[in-house]
Amino acid sequence: MKSEIIYRDASALCTPSKLPASDYVINPYVGCIHRCKYCYASFMGRFTGHTEPWGTYLEPKKYSSYKLPGKLDSSKTILIGSVTDAYNPAESKYSLMPKILESLQECPAHVEILTKSSLILRDIDLIKQIPDIAVGVSLSNLNEEDNKILEPGASSAEARLKTLRELHENKIRTYLFIAPYLPGITNLNTLYDAVAGAVDYICVENLNLRGNYKQPMLDAIQSLHPDLRGLWDDIYSKKKSGAYWAAIEKQIEALRDKSSVPIISYMYHEKIKKS
Numbered sequence: 457m458k459s460e461i462i463y464r465d466a467s468a469l470c471t472p473s474k475l476p477a478s479d480y481v482i483n484p485y486v487g488c489i490h491r492c493k494y495c496y497a498s499f500m501g502r503f504t505g506h507t508e509p510w511g512t513y514l515e516p517k518k519y520s521s522y523k524l525p526g527k528l529d530s531s532k533t534i535l536i537g538s539v540t541d542a543y544n545p546a547e548s549k550y551s552l553m554p555k556i557l558e559s560l561q562e563c564p565a566h567v568e569i570l571t572k573s574s575l576i577l578r579d580i581d582l583i584k585q586i587p588d589i590a591v592g593v594s595l596s597n598l599n600e601e602d603n604k605i606l607e608p609g610a611s612s613a614e615a616r617l618k619t620l621r622e623l624h625e626n627k628i629r630t631y632l633f634i635a636p637y638l639p640g641i642t643n644l645n646t647l648y649d650a651v652a653g654a655v656d657y658i659c660v661e662n663l664n665l666r667g668n669y670k671q672p673m674l675d676a677i678q679s680l681h682p683d684l685r686g687l688w689d690d691i692y693s694k695k696k697s698g699a700y701w702a703a704i705e706k707q708i709e710a711l712r713d714k715s716s717v718p719i720i721s722y723m724y725h726e727k728i729k730k731s
Contacts, residue, residue, distance in 0.1 A: 463518035469559065470525050470534055476722070478535035478568070480525060484552040487514040488540040490572060490609035493673050494636055494663055514540075516550040522559040530588065532565040543573035545609055557582040560589075570594060570633060572610035574619045580626055592659070593620050594633040596642050598650060602680055606638075621654040630655045636663030637704065637723070639691055640684040644711050658715070660708055661722040662701055665692045 470480040488495070528534075536542050542553055557579055560567055567589045569576065576583075576591065583589060597603055598613045611619070624630045632651045634642065637660060648658065665673055670692065678685050690696040705723050712719040 462515060464515040466517040466519050467521065469519050469522050469556065473535065473538065475535065475538060477533065478538070479532045479565075480534045481538040482534060482536045482542070482556060483538060483540045484517055484536075484542050484556060485514050485540045485544065485546065486517065488544050488609075489514050489546060490541055490544055490607055492607040492610065493669065493676050494606065494638075494665070495669060496664060514544070514546050516546070516552055522555065524559065524563060524565075528563065528565040530564060530566065534560070534563070534565050534567050536567070536569045537571060541571050541573060541610075542569065543571045543575040545573075545575075547573075547575055548578075553579055554582055557586065561585045561587075563587065566590070568592060572607065572616060574611045574615040577619060577622055580623065580628070583623075583628055584626060590629040590631060590656070591623050592631045592633040593617075594635050595647065596634060596636055596638050596663075598643075598646060599641070602641065605676055605680060617650055617654070620651055624654045624656075631657045631659060633659045633661070635659070635661040635722075637661065638663055639700065640681065640687050644707055648711060648715070655717060657718040657720060659720045659722060662704070 464486045470482055473479055473481045475481070536556070542556075547553060561582075563586060565588070567586050568591070569583070569589070570592045572594050583591065593616045595613055595616050597606075600612055600614075603610070603613060610616075620630050620632065632647065632655045634644065634647055644660070651658070674685070674688060674692065677688050687700075691700055701723055705721060708719060708721050708723070
């Protein structure tokens, strides 16, 4: 006998956002099973009644309405996937996104989807029906051995790069989200070269470590790259991050100078205000 699917009731498809680059967000799931060790959204459990470790639970949402917020126009942005990946592995089972994408086909606002999954290619025809949309694929590292430990539920780096290329070939606006920038691991130039001709712009955001995901991430770095542990301790335990991130910002500026596409820095995320 099949077990009954338990949905989380949700009254509104879009909810207001405090993020610097979006006015509304859509998160089709409570939780996420990509199990990224660095995920800042691990704090969400205290708002949803979950005591299980982040990455081990997921509830699909059941919306009472797919109506969009009033007064939407081209100056507004709706982000899909701010605290969950809408195309996490469970989406292949629940298929929540097609109906959501259908509801956005006459949306006057700018829509963005951010994902780490090649599953988004399933919905490419629906995505093309949305008037103003961009799809971002987040990737911080091309090293598959690292990624299997740091983000075990996500698509491989190779699959994500192929996803960007296929979306771009289908005339969908695309961007690479280099996030989180992992000190001593992320290589801006290598990632830039890897997406050449497949993106319309690139965004970069630093890794913030705090709360209950800080120590597991430090432990993972100790295991994967013990030579980098001193650097990570300086940045995240000894509060010597300013000089390091300032140097990375200069690298971004240098890359921007030679780039054929815009490069947007979110390196000081907490200081950015909506424009």
